[in-house]
Amino acid sequence: xxxxxxxxxxxxxxxxxxxxxxxxxxxxxxxxxxxxxxxxxxxxxxxxxxxxxxxxxxxxxxxxxxxxxxxxxxxxxxxxxxxxxxxxxxxxx
Amino acid sequence: xxxxxxxxxxxxxxxxxxxxxxxxxxxxxxxxxxxxxxxxxxxxxxxxxxxxxxxxxxxxxxxxxxxxxxxxxxxxxxxxxxxxxxxxxxxxxxxxxxxxxxxxxxxxxxxxxxxxxxxxxxxxxxxxxxxxxxxxxxxxxxxxxxxxxxxxxxxxxxxxxxxxxxxxxxxxxxxxxxxxxxxxxxxxxxxxxxxxxxxxxxxxxxxxxxxxxxxxxxxxxxxxxxxxxxxxxxxxxxxxxxxxxxxxxxxxxxxxxxxxxxxxxxxxxxx
Ligand SMILES: Nc1ncnc2c1ncn2[C@@H]1O[C@H](COP(=O)(O)OP(=O)(O)OP(=O)(O)O)[C@@H](O)[C@H]1O
Ligand SMILES: [Mg+2]
Numbered sequence: 001x002x003x004x005x006x007x008x009x010x011x012x013x014x015x016x017x018x019x020x021x022x023x024x025x026x027x028x029x030x031x032x033x034x035x036x037x038x039x040x041x042x043x044x045x046x047x048x049x050x051x052x053x054x055x056x057x058x059x060x061x062x063x064x065x066x067x068x069x070x071x072x073x074x075x076x077x078x079x080x081x082x083x084x085x086x087x088x089x090x091x092x093x
Numbered sequence: 094x095x096x097x098x099x100x101x102x103x104x105x106x107x108x109x110x111x112x113x114x115x116x117x118x119x120x121x122x123x124x125x126x127x128x129x130x131x132x133x134x135x136x137x138x139x140x141x142x143x144x145x146x147x148x149x150x151x152x153x154x155x156x157x158x159x160x161x162x163x164x165x166x167x168x169x170x171x172x173x174x175x176x177x178x179x180x181x182x183x184x185x186x187x188x189x190x191x192x193x194x195x196x197x198x199x200x201x202x203x204x205x206x207x208x209x210x211x212x213x214x215x216x217x218x219x220x221x222x223x224x225x226x227x228x229x230x231x232x233x234x235x236x237x238x239x240x241x242x243x244x245x246x247x248x249x250x251x252x253x254x255x256x257x258x259x260x261x262x263x264x265x266x267x268x269x270x271x272x273x274x275x276x277x278x279x280x281x282x283x284x285x286x287x288x289x290x291x292x293x294x295x296x297x298x299x300x301x302x303x304x305x306x307x308x309x310x311x312x313x314x315x316x317x318x319x320x321x322x323x324x325x326x327x328x329x330x331x332x333x334x335x336x337x338x339x340x341x342x343x344x345x346x347x348x349x350x351x352x353x354x355x356x357x358x359x360x361x362x363x364x
Contacts, residue, residue: 013282018239019289026246026293 103244105215144315157194
């Protein structure tokens with residue numbers, strides 16, 4: 001049926017794509033509704049944990065979520081100043 | 094008992110003002126006493142669509158601030174005795190509209206009208222939340238397009254949490270009104286179908302308003318489409334939607350000028 005429509009219209013039916021994208025997106029957005037800002041929370045706690053060991057610039061902690069159809073990835077990007085290994089070694093002694 | 098109905102959408106330019114005017118006029122024609130209230134502070138348009146722009150003296154904010162009495166701000170429609178307009182202000186100060194002010198104006202309107210139709214501004218900010226705050230019912234105007242459906246979903250979430258009814262543990266009665274629907278494009282699969290939209294939003298359908306030149310024509314001359322060309326497809330669709338608001342069971346069709354196959358294919362009942 002879809003192929004027939006395609007042939008007739010000479011164009012791809014884009015509505016099914018629209019529908020699928022919306023379903024994925026809205027399932028996610030509804031889940032977040034009314035909940036505290038998950039990424040903000042993760043960022044604050046990660047910052048707190050890492051800061052116990054390394055001196056960090058809070059601005060340099062980036063937490064990002066990428067949504068895929070089946071799995072999502074959580075990306076945590078922390079910039080640490082050079083020489084932090086020494087501060088860990090110092091803390092250990 | 095008076096009913097407060099908010100016409101809302103999240104996304105801008107989907108047809109809220111057009112729908113408020115058309116539904117308001119249709120309800121008034123059926124004998125209901127109706128006031129349409131423009132909540133779009135700073136960007137009022139309902140007066141233009143109703144052809145009352147030159148008769149505005151006082152507005153909603155004047156009433157809220159006590160500068161004018163409600164009776165001084167209400168404008169009676171020249172064609173329909175039962176239809177009134179409470180215009181928005183052109184002020185740039187959106188904070189002039191307060192929750193308490195809106196509460197007291199709506200309470201006052203409830204004693205005078207059968208229907209209070211609130212034309213919401215676009216967005217999810219203060220203006221939109223105040224427009225829905227005291228609503229008993231909501232018409233969520235949605236275009237068959239991803240961004241509009243997404244915003245409608247967001248607005249539905251707000252109706253279920255930020256309204257006085259929701260805070261009391263009651264429910265705002267919600268209806269989806271699909272506007273600017275192009276049945277030819279939907280049949281070719283270029284546009285989200287009615288089924289898709291209703292399934293995604295999980296909210297009953299109030300009506301399907303076709304994309305039509307008649308809407309623009311009506312707004313050009315300052316007359317709700319239901320009055321300007323009652324026989325046109327969008328006018329008939331709005332009248333059907335208004336009858337459903339009154340509780341009538343009206344068979345759902347996609348009104349098209351050329352009656353036939355398409356109509357039968359797309360015909361369905363209201364949820
Ligand atoms: N069924 C329709 N067919 C064709 N044009 C339409 C239809 N409905 C609305 N329009 C046009 O779309 C434009 C936007 O409509 P309208 O002002 O009612 O939207 P709105 O949701 O109130 O916008 P805003 O968010 O800016 O308040 C207008 O030019 C109007 O004439
Ligand atoms: Mg508008």
